[in-house]
Amino acid sequence: xxxxxxxxTHTFMNFFVxxxxxxxxxxKAAAKTQVEFDYDGPSMTTTVPGPRSQExxxxxxxxxxxxxxxxxxxxxxxxxxxxxxxxxxxxLDIYTQISSIPIGYNHPALLKxxxxxxxxxxxxxxxxxxxxxxxNFPDKITESLLSVAPSGxxxxxxxxxxxxxxxxxxxxxxxxYRNKERGPNTPTNEELNTSMINQAPGCPELSILSFMxxxxxxxxxxxxxxHSKAIHKLDIPSFDWPVAPxxxxxxxxxxxxxxxxxxEARCLEEVEDLIVKWRQKGKPVAGIVIEPIQAEGGDNxxxxxxxxRLRNIARKHGCAFHVDEVQTGxxxxxxxxxxxxxxxxxxxxxxxxSKKLLSGGYYHKxxxxxxxxxxxxxxxxxxxxxxxxxxxxxxxxxxxxxxxxDKGVLLGGCGDRTIRFRPALVFKEYHVNLFLNIFNDVLAQxx
Amino acid sequence: xxxxxxxxTHTFMNFFVxxxxxxxxxxKAAAKTQVEFDYDGPSMTTTVPGPRSQExxxxxxxxxxxxxxxxxxxxxxxxxxxxxxxxxxxxLDIYTQISSIPIGYNHPALLKxxxxxxxxxxxxxxxxxxxxxxxNFPDKITESLLSVAPSGxxxxxxxxxxxxxxxxxxxxxxxxYRNKERGPNTPTNEELNTSMINQAPGCPELSILSFMxxxxxxxxxxxxxxHSKAIHKLDIPSFDWPVAPxxxxxxxxxxxxxxxxxxEARCLEEVEDLIVKWRQKGKPVAGIVIEPIQAEGGDNxxxxxxxxRLRNIARKHGCAFHVDEVQTGxxxxxxxxxxxxxxxxxxxxxxxxSKKLLSGGYYHKxxxxxxxxxxxxxxxxxxxxxxxxxxxxxxxxxxxxxxxxDKGVLLGGCGDRTIRFRPALVFKEYHVNLFLNIFNDVLAQxx
Numbered sequence: 001x002x003x004x005x006x007x008x009t010h011t012f013m014n015f016f017v018x019x020x021x022x023x024x025x026x027x028k029a030a031a032k033t034q035v036e037f038d039y040d041g042p043s044m045t046t047t048v049p050g051p052r053s054q055e056x057x058x059x060x061x062x063x064x065x066x067x068x069x070x071x072x073x074x075x076x077x078x079x080x081x082x083x084x085x086x087x088x089x090x091x092l093d094i095y096t097q098i099s100s101i102p103i104g105y106n107h108p109a110l111l112k113x114x115x116x117x118x119x120x121x122x123x124x125x126x127x128x129x130x131x132x133x134x135x136n137f138p139d140k141i142t143e144s145l146l147s148v149a150p151s152g153x154x155x156x157x158x159x160x161x162x163x164x165x166x167x168x169x170x171x172x173x174x175x176x177y178r179n180k181e182r183g184p185n186t187p188t189n190e191e192l193n194t195s196m197i198n199q200a201p202g203c204p205e206l207s208i209l210s211f212m213x214x215x216x217x218x219x220x221x222x223x224x225x226x227h228s229k230a231i232h233k234l235d236i237p238s239f240d241w242p243v244a245p246x247x248x249x250x251x252x253x254x255x256x257x258x259x260x261x262x263x264e265a266r267c268l269e270e271v272e273d274l275i276v277k278w279r280q281k282g283k284p285v286a287g288i289v290i291e292p293i294q295a296e297g298g299d300n301x302x303x304x305x306x307x308x309r310l311r312n313i314a315r316k317h318g319c320a321f322h323v324d325e326v327q328t329g330x331x332x333x334x335x336x337x338x339x340x341x342x343x344x345x346x347x348x349x350x351x352x353x354s355k356k357l358l359s360g361g362y363y364h365k366x367x368x369x370x371x372x373x374x375x376x377x378x379x380x381x382x383x384x385x386x387x388x389x390x391x392x393x394x395x396x397x398x399x400x401x402x403x404x405x406d407k408g409v410l411l412g413g414c415g416d417r418t419i420r421f422r423p424a425l426v427f428k429e430y431h432v433n434l435f436l437n438i439f440n441d442v443l444a445q446x447x
Numbered sequence: 448x449x450x451x452x453x454x455x456t457h458t459f460m461n462f463f464v465x466x467x468x469x470x471x472x473x474x475k476a477a478a479k480t481q482v483e484f485d486y487d488g489p490s491m492t493t494t495v496p497g498p499r500s501q502e503x504x505x506x507x508x509x510x511x512x513x514x515x516x517x518x519x520x521x522x523x524x525x526x527x528x529x530x531x532x533x534x535x536x537x538x539l540d541i542y543t544q545i546s547s548i549p550i551g552y553n554h555p556a557l558l559k560x561x562x563x564x565x566x567x568x569x570x571x572x573x574x575x576x577x578x579x580x581x582x583n584f585p586d587k588i589t590e591s592l593l594s595v596a597p598s599g600x601x602x603x604x605x606x607x608x609x610x611x612x613x614x615x616x617x618x619x620x621x622x623x624y625r626n627k628e629r630g631p632n633t634p635t636n637e638e639l640n641t642s643m644i645n646q647a648p649g650c651p652e653l654s655i656l657s658f659m660x661x662x663x664x665x666x667x668x669x670x671x672x673x674h675s676k677a678i679h680k681l682d683i684p685s686f687d688w689p690v691a692p693x694x695x696x697x698x699x700x701x702x703x704x705x706x707x708x709x710x711e712a713r714c715l716e717e718v719e720d721l722i723v724k725w726r727q728k729g730k731p732v733a734g735i736v737i738e739p740i741q742a743e744g745g746d747n748x749x750x751x752x753x754x755x756r757l758r759n760i761a762r763k764h765g766c767a768f769h770v771d772e773v774q775t776g777x778x779x780x781x782x783x784x785x786x787x788x789x790x791x792x793x794x795x796x797x798x799x800x801s802k803k804l805l806s807g808g809y810y811h812k813x814x815x816x817x818x819x820x821x822x823x824x825x826x827x828x829x830x831x832x833x834x835x836x837x838x839x840x841x842x843x844x845x846x847x848x849x850x851x852x853d854k855g856v857l858l859g860g861c862g863d864r865t866i867r868f869r870p871a872l873v874f875k876e877y878h879v880n881l882f883l884n885i886f887n888d889v890l891a892q893x894x
Contacts, residue, residue: 052582058884060585063593063602065816073579075568086582097575105572114571115562121522124561125552126805128544130515134522135499135533138506146510155510160607167666171683178682192677196659198685202677206684212643219614220668230639230649235625236618238650239684243643358573369512437505 038080038104043090050087078105099295099327102356110358129158145361150323150337150351151344153363162326162354163217169350169362170221170287173320174206176368177286180318184378184390184417206286207241207278209271209319213297214246216289216324225289228297240283242274246294247302264306268313275317287320287350288313292338295327304342311347320368322350330356376400376443387421388414396446403442409435485527485551490537497534525552546742546774549803557805576605592808597770597784597798598791600810609773609801610664616797616809617668617734620767621653623815624733627765631825631837631864653733654688654725656718656766660744661693663736663771672736675744687730689721693741694749711753715760722764734767734797735760739785742774751789758794767815769797777803823847823890834868835861843893850889856882 049057049071056072077084081104083093093101103109113119122134129137145156157172159165188201195202210216210225217223218232224239226232247264250256275285290310294300314321328338330353339347349368354360371377379390391397397417404411412420423431496504496518503519524531528551530540540548550556560566569581576584592603604619606612635648642649657663657672664670665679671686673679694711697703722732737757741747761768775785777800786794796815801807818824826837838844844864851858859867870878 056580056582056585058887060580060588061883061887062880063585063588064604068577069580070578072582072584073574075572075574075581076565078568078572083579097573097579100573100575106568107571110571111567114567118523120558120561121525121553124554124557125522125525126544126547127520127522128547131517132520132530132544133503133507133516135503135519137519138503138510141507141510157511161611163611164608164666170667171665174684175682187677187681191681195677195680195682196674197690198671198680198688202681203683203685218618219611219666220617220671221666224645224667227643230634230642233642233645234634234638234649235622235642236650237621237653237686238645239686241645243645440505440508 039082039090042082042092043088045089046087048085048087048089048091050085050089052086056086075105080104080107098355099332100355100358102330102358145357145359145363148336149363150325150339150348152346152348152365153351154366155369156363157361159354159360159362161360162352163219163222165326165352165354165360165362166216166225166289166324167219167221169322169352169364170208170225170289172362172364172368173208173287173322173350174204176320177206177284177318178204179371179378182378184392186375186392205283207239207283208322209242209244209274209278209285209288211244211246211290211294213294213300214289214291214324215294215296215327216291217326228294242278242285244271244274246297246300247306249301249303260303264302264309267302268306268309271310272313272317275313275319285317285319287322289322289324291324291326292328292341293333307339307342307347308344311342311344314349320349321347322352323348324352326352326354326360329353332356376446385421385423385425385427388418389421390415391417391419393417400442400446403445404439407438407442409438486529486537489529489539490535492536493534495532495534495536495538497532497536499533503533522552527551527554545802546779547802547805549777549805592804592806592810595783596810597772597786597795599793599795599812600798601813602816603810604808606801606807606809608807609799610666610669612773612799612801612807612809613663613672613736613771614666614668616769616799616811617655617672617736619809619811619815620655620734620769620797621651623767624653624731624765625651626818626825629825631839633822633839652730654686654730655769656689656691656721656725656732656735658691658693658737658741660741660747661736661738661771662741662743663738663773675741689725689732691718691721693744693747694753696748696750707750711749711756714749715753715756718757718760719764722760722766732764732766734769736769736771738771738773739775739788740780754786754789754794755791758789758791761796767796768794769799770795771799773799773801773807776800779803823893832868832870832872832874835865836868837862838864838866840864847889847893850892851886854885854889856885 049069053071057066057069060066060069072086074084074086074088077090078093081092082090083105084090093105114123127134141156141158145158146154149156157168159168191202193202194200208225210227212227214226215228215232216225218226220236220238223233223236224241227243245267247260247267249260249263253260271288278285288310290307292307311321313319323337323339325337325339329351330336332338333341335341337351339351350362350364352360352362376392376396377389378392379388381388391400394417397413397419401411401413401419412422414420500518504513504516507513507516519533521531521533521535524537525540528539529537530552531537540552561570574581588603588605592605593601596603604615606615638649640649641647655672657674659674661673662675662679663672665673667683667685670680670683671688674690692714694707694714696707696710700707718735725732735757737754739754758768760766770784770786772784772786776798777783779785780788782788784798786798797809797811799807799809814827823839823843824836825839826835828835838847841864844860844866848858848860848866859869861867
């Protein structure tokens, strides 16, 4: 146990007891409930896998590869910290479905969610959330995922699993990076046409820098950033993306202070070298992805200082910094998000999650929002209330300003295609929202 | 409506009324239930999106990109063929959440599944099915997915969504292809080491051939085979994989018989050319993926003859033939699987599904099973009862045969590392299972 790893079981509670105010303090009542909802201790009646598990393994073997199965479970009888198998063995579970059971088996609070008649129609009708969400979707996301959003993150995209969360986060990073490069220009016909046949410039040779020992999932994009075990990667085509060393710390930490600092410096130097090298290769690094603690790769830790310096390197080179909290998020490290241990105001551009959050997705900063109107607007910039944005051409700029005036908003122009915002110093958040709603309507009509 | 597209609404029923015997006939009782469980007709009270939808769009816009949202839904009030929105509009739904609602909204049979107390603990505890499945998992899969397995498919791998299903099917194809090339040899250290840094030979330059207009998902592997709209692909790095033309048929079909036949022949010729070209490039085609009807790409059809000839081309060139039934599977085309319209005994090596099956995954042939013991066994071959398999060396072969005899099974050897199977002509399925169970135990112990 190192100073970076401070398990604090009460924090497991946080996700499900967060109040509407996003309060992160532990509910003593909920903690008590969980303690009561538990068995007394393990109880082993057979070796594991027992005869019933072995029988079922043979049955399932006719249908699927069963090479990874440990044993078959009786989830009805499992409770709290105890997993019960089909042979009646009851085990204290310190692995929890690869870190995916936040508050124990069959917790009453979760059973209540699953059996709440108000949730039933959403579960059973499988809504295509991106086009036809249910009425309570904005409120539900606000009350749950946004109430525990990482520092600096105001937006969240939900997904079904950890791998999809990372795949889509990478895509958001690539799109953000290309939009930066493209500036005010719209995609060319050459880009659009080449994208259809997987070729540059439409499908650019961008890369994600990852770390040896990292695990970010097994779909092909994620797998190109996963480097924990050869068996996950062997025989699968991949991308030529840079792989940096992850610090290999010596323990106990206080006896190896200087060695470990040197090791971390060496790794960071290699990160910068790789970024430069891949840029020269014509495959620029659009983003850096890292786990706060490498889990699948062997529970490898690094110091908060390492992560702070890495985050600065990302910023310096214009790479998005993506913190993969799929395994570490949800309280297991003593903070809701493991990256909170780094003590930074602006720790990441993207934070992905799944597992303990019993869902999946990624938080991201505003600028990583896939831009709604990239072909109309670009180069958003400003200081305080002194802000501006460019339209794609002068005619569009003028039309937008006129339409906005028709709806009751006065804007100014500058340069050949810029809209300038110069509100009074009594312009409050309420006015910002009022403006954005109207501006959004104008842009939607323009489209 | 063409001769290849024969909607037959009753077939929507099949998935949920399959009896334990896998009977595919329509349950008249269930059909009646659904007809009763429906509204009388549409009822429109506002334009769409109505005021409440617009309000919610603005609220969600603070959190997520809402550019694709049509309107917000009231899933509680939706029923049968009718989707109700938050402004009280009731619409006859002929799009069904992008083809994902098999038997209408809030069907009593599905509500029963969701509220069945016996399913609750599986839903709430999110089991890691690959390592700790519940007791009823083999039976449930057998009763449901295997009872509607496509012709020639005895194995099924479950997944959470269509994209993950295709991603993992591609991986199974790549592994199968490399195992064929590798023959009796185990992976070299060079392969294992280079795989960790995304380089060949460990991550080989294999490809999947797909079709212009195809849609197979949006994760990076799937996206490399998706070619329906540039906006899905723009700015995302991709693989240099071949893209063949999909036939562009002229309608009505009976007036363009010769033109259409020529068009299909042209596309098939291009497929073969691409396979040869990519082999010469050093990026051999491991698999061909195709939808029976291109959906996202514009509802493009081809004749059964086209698919039969394509399947033969795949076989001739040693490519796996992957039929993507994510959108077509589940009854919507008048057969449970659209590829059944081709009238073949052996239509595919892999069939992926999701959407209407309210689940995801892929069926596959035995030989695409990620081999449990690739380092021990290889070159499985045979004709009728005259079968053989190779061990990795003579010592292993001899040890396996001795262990099998200790457990009561007599085998013979031949060549320097081969095990031969020469059962009597009264050897029944029961004996095969008996043998496989024991053989499996022997191999597991050897490992």
